[in-house]
Amino acid sequence: MSDHELRVSKIRNGTVIDHVAAGQALNVLAILGIDGSEGEGVSIGMNVPSDRLGRKDVVKVEDRELSQSEVEVLSLIAPEASINIIRDYDVVEKSRVDRPDGVVGLLSCPNRNCITNDGEPIASKFTVVDDGVRCAYCDSIIRDGIADHLDVQT
Amino acid sequence: MRQDHLISAANLSRERIEAVLDRAAAIDADPAAYRQRHAGAVLALCFFEPSTRTKMSFDTAMKRLGGTTVDMGTVESSSVKKGETLADTVRVVEGYADAIVLRHPSEGAAKMASEFVDVPLVNAGDGAGQHPSQTLLDLYTIRERAGLDDLSVGIMGDLKYGRTVHSLAHALTNFDVRQHFISPESLRLPRNVRFDLHEAGAQVREHTDLDEVLPELDVLYVTRIQRERFPDENEYRAVAGQYRIDSETLDAARDDLSVMHPLPRVDEIAPEVDETQYATYFEQAHNGIPVRMALLDGLLTRATEGGR
Numbered sequence: 001m002s003d004h005e006l007r008v009s010k011i012r013n014g015t016v017i018d019h020v021a022a023g024q025a026l027n028v029l030a031i032l033g034i035d036g037s038e039g040e041g042v043s044i045g046m047n048v049p050s051d052r053l054g055r056k057d058v059v060k061v062e063d064r065e066l067s068q069s070e071v072e073v074l075s076l077i078a079p080e081a082s083i084n085i086i087r088d089y090d091v092v093e094k095s096r097v098d099r100p101d102g103v104v105g106l107l108s109c110p111n112r113n114c115i116t117n118d119g120e121p122i123a124s125k126f127t128v129v130d131d132g133v134r135c136a137y138c139d140s141i142i143r144d145g146i147a148d149h150l151d152v153q154t
Numbered sequence: 155m156r157q158d159h160l161i162s163a164a165n166l167s168r169e170r171i172e173a174v175l176d177r178a179a180a181i182d183a184d185p186a187a188y189r190q191r192h193a194g195a196v197l198a199l200c201f202f203e204p205s206t207r208t209k210m211s212f213d214t215a216m217k218r219l220g221g222t223t224v225d226m227g228t229v230e231s232s233s234v235k236k237g238e239t240l241a242d243t244v245r246v247v248e249g250y251a252d253a254i255v256l257r258h259p260s261e262g263a264a265k266m267a268s269e270f271v272d273v274p275l276v277n278a279g280d281g282a283g284q285h286p287s288q289t290l291l292d293l294y295t296i297r298e299r300a301g302l303d304d305l306s307v308g309i310m311g312d313l314k315y316g317r318t319v320h321s322l323a324h325a326l327t328n329f330d331v332r333q334h335f336i337s338p339e340s341l342r343l344p345r346n347v348r349f350d351l352h353e354a355g356a357q358v359r360e361h362t363d364l365d366e367v368l369p370e371l372d373v374l375y376v377t378r379i380q381r382e383r384f385p386d387e388n389e390y391r392a393v394a395g396q397y398r399i400d401s402e403t404l405d406a407a408r409d410d411l412s413v414m415h416p417l418p419r420v421d422e423i424a425p426e427v428d429e430t431q432y433a434t435y436f437e438q439a440h441n442g443i444p445v446r447m448a449l450l451d452g453l454l455t456r457a458t459e460g461g462r
Contacts, residue, residue, distance in 0.1 A: 113260055113261050113281050113282070114261050114262050115258070115260040115262040115263045115265075115266045115280075117260075118260050118263075119239065120239050120241050120266060121241050122266055122269070134346065135262065137261070137262025137265050138261035138262035138281075138283060139262075139283070139346040140261075140346060141345055141346050141349060
């Protein structure tokens, strides 16, 4: 890891999410449902210099390895992110995020007149399109600020 | 989940459209042959917002097929008033009927409801979303008048909130049609519809002025510019007058132009147009019966064949 990333300490076991777009670290935690209440250690570096992105955020979560579905949803707000699985201080697995075909129950539809905002017993459902996501019910498209529509507390 | 619900015109293939229109033409030619075709079948009419034409035409269509209808009545007199969800309402109603027609003020309502039922469900309008059965009768009317290929179709008025427009635009991508959208800038087609037209490779142009395109049109589909959509009354007045059709406007039109409208109209088509060869909107409304008979016939036949 580079010196910049050492601004927050190395972790023994867990996941380092690197190359997150600057300013999105808290949304990454929100999308993963991580708020520290489970006792896991969480470290965040924000706006650290990056050769690839100029500025980036880095998130380190101790004692937790991300599942494939968690990695997929991350891609919606951090398409450049890389995932490093750490065991006993070593990177044992490194991967880039892949865009999923869709996400369920993760985002709120921005269309206030969409049936998903009517208190019906359904989860929101979005399909992933070229440069955004699209509500599977009302067809509204979100291109910018997807993180603003996360259906979780930040 | 069943695959034969009618939720969005975006899911209508040319083949399915032509099958419905051909069946409608057969019904039109010999309605008596269909009079007892679905005797004993029941259609549920679930209208969560007011409707005159659509509701009456589904009611009439079902009865002309020999079936009957059950009507949940107004929202004020139904369990919805007690806070029942739409999901619960349709799950109850599917036990009463062989098919459901749903109108609802929220976009995506029909899609959601279809996930909870195992009888065919027809979207009869979901907010500003879709109105695919209207589109089928629009296409039937266009086909009767001008065919469905090598056409220039102008669609004018409230393109942003007009669900009939959204459905028609999607359906026309199945045919060789040049689509011209004419509206004030503030009421242009929503982004998701423009996205779909682009993805479908449709021939599309947008205009703010009807004069730019009127002489080349085979069909002019007019919709009401909805006063209630404008935050400012002056802003409404400024645009509404530009989108009113009268005899003088039509001087520049081709003689065989068909002027269509899903109705109700307010003042966007002057009454004097009614007596001209252009007026097609009442014929269009009447076509709702054979087309909805054809649609229901297809759905109920498949439901029967499917073992229900």
